[in-house]
Amino acid sequence: MSYNKLTLKQGITLHNINTAKFKTNLCAIFLTFPITYENATKDTLIALMLKRGSKNLKTRQDITSKLAELYGAEFDSGVDKSGDNHVLKFYLESLNEEYLPQKEDLLQESIETLLDLVFNPNIENEEFNKEFLEQEKNNLEQIINSKIDNKTMYALNRCIEEMYEGKPYGIYKYGYVEKLKEITAKNLYEYYKELIDTCKIDIFVSGANSDIAKILENNNIIKALKERNPNHVKYGSFSNENKEKIVEEKMDVAQGKLVIGMNLKSENDKSKYAAQVYNTILGGSASSKLFQNVREKASLAYTVSSNYMKLKSNIFIRAGIEIENYGKALEIIKKQLEDMKNGDFSDEDIALAKRTIITTINNIQEEQDIELSYYYGQELSDRTMTIEEYKNNIEQISREDINTVANSLNINTIYFLRN
Known part of the structure; x- marks a missing residue:
C-alpha cells in the first residue's frame, strides 16, 4: 500500500491510496467548509439534491442504469460534522478492473461519473428542480424530526448543544426545520455555486489506481473548477469553559x-x-x-x-x-x-x-x-x-x-x- 497526495489546483487535493488489498475501487469527494446555523440546512439539502441526478443523469433511474453499466457500482452521499466544519461526502464504489471479464477503463468511468454527479447538477433556468426540492425538503424534515427516536444519540447531541451553545460545534449536522421554508430552488442553487467555488475539495481514490492523477488532471470538470483559498476550519479549537x-x-x-x-x-x-x-x-x-x-x-x-x-x-x-x-x-x-x-x-x-x-x-x-x-x-x-x-x-x-x-x-x- 502507498499513500500519496497531489494538489490538482489550489484548494483541490487528490489523495491516492494505491492498494491491491481490495476487490473494489472506492472513489470519494469531500467538500469541507465552516458549519453555520444559517446554512446547515441548505448544506444537507444540497447533498440530497445531488443524489437526484446530474445534467447527464437526470433521474434516479438514470443513475441506477449507469451504476448497472459500471458492473453494479454503488453511489451514496452523506453529511458529517468534523470539528467546526460541515462535510458533504460522496462515494462511488466499483469493481477493481482486474476482476472484470474484459479489459475496460472502469476506474476512469467511475470517477468521471462521480465528478459529474457532484459538480454538474441538473439545473434549468438557474435553479434546482422544484418538484425534487419539495420532496427532499419533506424527507429532510422527517430526518431532523426523527433525531428524537434514538434517545442515546439524542442525549449526546443535546449535551454537545449545551456545551457549545452559540458555537459552530453545537449546530445539528442536518440543520433545522424552521430554516426549510426559507429555501427555494433558486437560492439553493445560488448557494451551491458559492459553496463549490470556496470550499475545500478532497478527492480520494482507494484501490489499484496508479493512473488516477493523469485521469484527473485531464478531466474537464476539474479544469473548470476555480482555484481557491479554502474556507475551512483546521482542527484545534476547543471549548475551554470550566464552569460545570x-x-x-x-x-x-x-x-x-x-x-x-x-x-x-x-x-x-x-x-x-x-x-x-x-x-x-x-x-x-x-x-x-x-x-x-x-x-x-x-x-x-x-x-x-x-x-x-x-x-x-x-x-x-x-x-x-x-x-x-x-x-x-x-x-x-x-x-x-x-x-x-x-x-x-x-x-x-x-x-x-x-x-x-x-x-x-x-x-x-x-x-x-x-x-x-x-x-x-x-x-x-x-x-x-x-x-x-x-x-x-x-x-x-x-x-x-x-x-x-x-x-x-x-x-x-x-x-x-x-x-
Whole structure:
C-alpha cells in the first residue's frame, strides 16, 4: 500500500491510496467548509439534491442504469460534522478492473461519473428542480424530526448543544426545520455555486489506481473548477469553559440517559494520544473502570462507556440508568474520575488499553472507507502520519502522561434525560 497526495489546483487535493488489498475501487469527494446555523440546512439539502441526478443523469433511474453499466457500482452521499466544519461526502464504489471479464477503463468511468454527479447538477433556468426540492425538503424534515427516536444519540447531541451553545460545534449536522421554508430552488442553487467555488475539495481514490492523477488532471470538470483559498476550519479549537452546568430534560422515556461532557485543557499532540489511553482505561472497554464499577459491581447502569472526541478535546461519559439511580450513578462515576486523577490504575490497565487501541489502529487498513477517513483526518490536521507512527505514539505514552490528562479534565456539562 502507498499513500500519496497531489494538489490538482489550489484548494483541490487528490489523495491516492494505491492498494491491491481490495476487490473494489472506492472513489470519494469531500467538500469541507465552516458549519453555520444559517446554512446547515441548505448544506444537507444540497447533498440530497445531488443524489437526484446530474445534467447527464437526470433521474434516479438514470443513475441506477449507469451504476448497472459500471458492473453494479454503488453511489451514496452523506453529511458529517468534523470539528467546526460541515462535510458533504460522496462515494462511488466499483469493481477493481482486474476482476472484470474484459479489459475496460472502469476506474476512469467511475470517477468521471462521480465528478459529474457532484459538480454538474441538473439545473434549468438557474435553479434546482422544484418538484425534487419539495420532496427532499419533506424527507429532510422527517430526518431532523426523527433525531428524537434514538434517545442515546439524542442525549449526546443535546449535551454537545449545551456545551457549545452559540458555537459552530453545537449546530445539528442536518440543520433545522424552521430554516426549510426559507429555501427555494433558486437560492439553493445560488448557494451551491458559492459553496463549490470556496470550499475545500478532497478527492480520494482507494484501490489499484496508479493512473488516477493523469485521469484527473485531464478531466474537464476539474479544469473548470476555480482555484481557491479554502474556507475551512483546521482542527484545534476547543471549548475551554470550566464552569460545570447541569441540564435536566423531561420526556416520555422508560430509561434515563446520563451524559457527562468534559473538557481536556491541554491539547498538544502528546496529550491527544494520552487521552486515548486514558479514555480506554476509564470507559472504552468491558474491562474499564466505568463498566466494572458502575455496571458490574454497583448494577446501576444498563450501559456505560466513555468516548474521546479528539477534534474538540472532549471526553463524554454516557450511561443508560434507572431514573431513580441518577444520584448514585453520578456519585460512582465521579469517583472513577477522582481515582484516575489519583493514579489508581495498574500497569496492566495501561498495557491492555494500549493493546485495545492498537488493534483498532490495525483495523484502519482493513476497510477502505475507514482508511480514507483516517487520511482525511490527517489532511485537516495538517500532518501525514503513517499507521506505524500512530501505533508508536500510543506505545510511548507513560503513566505520567495519563496522570496529566486525568488532572487536566474538567466537567463542563451534566445532561440527564428523564421522565
